[in-house]
Amino acid sequence: xxxxxxxxxxxxxxxxxxxxxxxxxxxxxxxxxxxxxxxxxxxxxxxxxxxxxxxxxxxxxxxxxxxxxxxxxxxxxxxxxxxxxxxxxxxxxxxxxxxxxxxxxxxxxxxxxxxxxxxxxxxxxxxxxxxxxxxxxxxxxxxxxxxxxxxxxxxxxxxxxxxxxxxxxxxxxxxxxxxxxxxxx
Amino acid sequence: xxxxxxxxxxxxxxxxxxxxxxxxxxxxxxxxxxxxxxxxxxxxxxxxxxxxxxxxxxxxxxxxxxxxxxxxxxxxxxxxxxxxxxxxxxxxxxxxxxxxxxxxxxxxxxxxxxxxxxxxxxxxxxxxxxxxxxxxxxxxxxxxxxxxxxxxxxxxxxxxxxxxxxxxxxxxxxxxxxxxxxxxxxxxxxxxxxxxxxxxxxxxxxxxxxxxxxxxxxxxxxxxxxxxxxxxxxxxxxxxxxxxxxxxxxxxxxxxxxxxxxxxxxxxxxxxxxxxxxxxxxxxxxxxxxxxxxxxxxxxxxxxxxxxxxxxxxxxxxxxxxxxxxxxxxxxxxxxxxxxxxxxxxxxxxxxxxxxxxxxxxxxxxxxxxxxxxxxxxxxxxxxxxxxxxxxxxxxxxxxxxxxxxxxxxxxxxxxxxxxxxxxxxxxxxxxxxxxxxxxxxxxxxxxxxxxxxxxxxxxxxxxxxxxxxxxxxxxxxxxxxxxxxxxxxxxxxxxxxxxxxxxxxxxxxxxxxxxxxxxxxxxxxxxxxxxxxxxxxxxxxxxxxxxxxxxxxxxxxxxxxx
Numbered sequence: 001x002x003x004x005x006x007x008x009x010x011x012x013x014x015x016x017x018x019x020x021x022x023x024x025x026x027x028x029x030x031x032x033x034x035x036x037x038x039x040x041x042x043x044x045x046x047x048x049x050x051x052x053x054x055x056x057x058x059x060x061x062x063x064x065x066x067x068x069x070x071x072x073x074x075x076x077x078x079x080x081x082x083x084x085x086x087x088x089x090x091x092x093x094x095x096x097x098x099x100x101x102x103x104x105x106x107x108x109x110x111x112x113x114x115x116x117x118x119x120x121x122x123x124x125x126x127x128x129x130x131x132x133x134x135x136x137x138x139x140x141x142x143x144x145x146x147x148x149x150x151x152x153x154x155x156x157x158x159x160x161x162x163x164x165x166x167x168x169x170x171x172x173x174x175x176x177x178x179x180x181x182x183x184x185x
Numbered sequence: 186x187x188x189x190x191x192x193x194x195x196x197x198x199x200x201x202x203x204x205x206x207x208x209x210x211x212x213x214x215x216x217x218x219x220x221x222x223x224x225x226x227x228x229x230x231x232x233x234x235x236x237x238x239x240x241x242x243x244x245x246x247x248x249x250x251x252x253x254x255x256x257x258x259x260x261x262x263x264x265x266x267x268x269x270x271x272x273x274x275x276x277x278x279x280x281x282x283x284x285x286x287x288x289x290x291x292x293x294x295x296x297x298x299x300x301x302x303x304x305x306x307x308x309x310x311x312x313x314x315x316x317x318x319x320x321x322x323x324x325x326x327x328x329x330x331x332x333x334x335x336x337x338x339x340x341x342x343x344x345x346x347x348x349x350x351x352x353x354x355x356x357x358x359x360x361x362x363x364x365x366x367x368x369x370x371x372x373x374x375x376x377x378x379x380x381x382x383x384x385x386x387x388x389x390x391x392x393x394x395x396x397x398x399x400x401x402x403x404x405x406x407x408x409x410x411x412x413x414x415x416x417x418x419x420x421x422x423x424x425x426x427x428x429x430x431x432x433x434x435x436x437x438x439x440x441x442x443x444x445x446x447x448x449x450x451x452x453x454x455x456x457x458x459x460x461x462x463x464x465x466x467x468x469x470x471x472x473x474x475x476x477x478x479x480x481x482x483x484x485x486x487x488x489x490x491x492x493x494x495x496x497x498x499x500x501x502x503x504x505x506x507x508x509x510x511x512x513x514x515x516x517x518x519x520x521x522x523x524x525x526x527x528x529x530x531x532x533x534x535x536x537x538x539x540x541x542x543x544x545x546x547x548x549x550x551x552x553x554x555x556x557x558x559x560x561x562x563x564x565x566x567x568x569x570x571x572x573x574x575x576x577x578x579x580x581x582x583x584x585x586x587x588x589x590x591x592x593x594x595x596x597x598x599x600x601x602x603x604x605x606x607x608x609x610x611x612x613x614x615x616x617x618x619x620x621x622x623x624x625x626x627x628x629x630x631x632x633x634x635x636x637x638x639x640x641x642x643x644x645x646x647x648x649x650x651x652x653x654x655x656x657x658x659x660x661x662x663x664x665x666x667x668x669x670x671x672x673x674x675x676x677x678x679x680x681x682x683x684x685x686x687x688x689x690x691x692x693x694x695x696x697x698x699x700x701x702x703x704x705x706x707x708x709x710x711x712x713x714x715x716x717x718x719x720x721x722x723x724x725x726x727x728x729x730x731x732x733x734x735x736x737x738x739x740x741x742x743x744x745x746x747x748x
Binding site: 029030031032033034035037038059061065068069072073074075076089090091092093094095096097099100101104127128129130131132133134135136137139146148166167 | 216217219220221222224252253255401402403404405406407410442443444480481482483484485486497498501502503559561562563567568597601632634636637640644645648649651652655656658738740
């Protein structure tokens with residue numbers, strides 16, 4: 001029931017060479033598949049399907065296995081995504097305190113549901129699997145900006161950048177842990 | 186360097202820190218604090234100090250568990266005790282610094298408590314406040330007090346006494362001590378920790394592993410985050426003791442990707458411990474070597490399931506394997522493995538340092554020790570409290586978290602696939618493991634989610650099922666199809682297209698889902714559905730019979746509303 005209309009994009013020409021370079025630290029270590037895919041996602045914004053053959057060769061796993069892993073983990077994107085990622089917490093507390101109404105507003109405004117990308121390619125909406133900062137529910141994130149105790153009426157203003165969010169704590173972007181100066185106080 | 190030398194140095198540094206010759210301002214910097222605006226508060230504090238031309242130290246600490254009081258700031262003046270203030274806006278924080286540091290006014294109006302044995306200027310001592318007087322803090326004992334990135338702070342608080350003592354014992358003696366302490370897993374299943382260790386210790390294998398499960402995926406539970414963000418050293422000491430007791434030379438800590446701050450603090454802690462010889466080769470000059478590897482998740486709820494976590498560490502989809510064989514004999518890379526929750530392991534250092542008799546004396550006859558409970562949802566004061574077993578849940582809900590009895594409808598106990606019970610019933614129960622099991626429920630991972638009157642129960646269960654359906658790994662079909670069937674049925678009910686037989690259908694398939702599923706995910710997926718049909722049947726019936734949502738949460742289909 002997941003809606004997703006990935007815009008078609010041609011694979012970059014230097015993909016193979018670049019992916020091999022990115023994967024150098026993981027060569028031959030099949031336990032690092034998830035981290036390897038994260039590194040590729042960091043470089044491309046998603047994991048291009050063309051890269052899987054290279055990853056399979058470098059790590060010594062089958063392409064099929066990698067495809068399964070890619071589609072399994074929430075933070076790995078198998079398709080190109082919008083310029084900005086909107087995440088709305090799907091945890092129990094946020095659900096009880098307003099996520100359904102927030103999603104309704106987002107759908108009215110952007111015309112997308114979970115895993116959808118706007119036709120202009122600006123936004124992709126994905127669930128956030130709960131930060132466990134439930135005292136501040138409901139939580140909405142636009143890229144690395146976090147908005148807490150969001151009301152449905154704020155959604156419009158958040159999208160237009162009129163609400164002040166909290167910078168930092170960039171999580172759930174499918175990226176390896178950022179250097180600590182970026183996350184810490 | 187021997188531990189005595191390290192501790193002596195750490196103690197003298199700590200003494201200088203807590204008896205400062207210049208003002209200290211300590212910012213509460215957990216994820217909760219940062220979300221509440223701790224960064225801006227810190228900037229405002231620094232600006233205010235500059236404006237005063239005062240030389241002060243600005244430090245940080247973890248979240249003490251009073252999530253409603255964030256952003257919090259502690260201020261200590263030379264020769265005075267440390268006072269906690271909150272909640273503060275940046276402007277209020279600047280004003281506070283000007284008043285307290287600049288003019289010596291203790292600002293009783295914004296004060297929460299003081300770190301002292303006696304009241305200071307009318308501010309109550311921390312241990313006498315409503316929030317702390319019932320608590321017995323073990324895993325959280327340093328959280329909110331020490332700098333989570335300063336190893337000396339931890340060593341000065343009695344850190345690594347547990348490991349030092351464990352190294353004088355045989356592994357079997359350590360396992361025996363943990364067994365006798367009565368410590369049980371804090372991740373949800375409440376399996377006796379010592380017994381798990383014994384299985385692994387006895388298992389034959391050239392290599393063994395210890396895994397710390399820091400994939401705290403249950404919404405409404407953040408006890409592990411408090412530990413990792415507030416006192417990662419105690420957790421790592423616990424992992425090291427567990428490794429020694431089980432004969433593991435390599436260990437993993439699997440941290441979920443949603444916890445970047447926890448991950449960063451644990452990484453810092455590991456680096457500092459390595460530099461001091463408390464992790465790595467020949468720890469504390471003994472023959473015991475241990476390497477801890479930190480791995481980040483990628484947003485899969487199933488990674489919190491021990492077998493799923495093991496699959497993920499091996500570089501595969503987080504799909505559980507069938508048990509037996511259990512991880513204790515065939516775990517990571519099919520080697521004997523112990524998988525323990527963060528809070529469980531964080532209890533271990535104190536159990537070894539202070540003796541199992543001390544821990545076994547806490548709590549009740551049947552549930553020994555303490556447990557951190559996090560309360561959120563429809564409450565005035567959400568937060569985390571480490572409480573001895575036996576405390577009535579009524580106290581936790583109404584006194585500590587200050588839920589409004591008139592507004593409270595239901596309580597979900599510990600995780601998305603756990604009991605949803607009427608608040609009145611939960612208020613009659615004590616906090617306990619076996620005590621709650623007798624009442625047909627469980628404390629699970631320790632997260633209590635309070636649901637207010639405005640919550641539409643069928644819609645909430647629909648959202649829970651969407652989550653459980655999406656997170657079902659799909660390996661075994663009772664879970665895959667069961668969660669799907671639940672979701673589809675609930676979806677129709679919440680659209681106003683429910684049929685009278687829907688409720689019986691959902692109850693009928695419950696045993697198939699429960700007994701047919703491979704792992705805990707599917708085995709409990711039916712629980713919220715069955716519970717809410719039992720206790721809140723009228724809400725479903727209004728949706729099905731009258732095709733309306735009393736709370737106005739559900740989006741009824743146009744066809745349904747026309748009927």
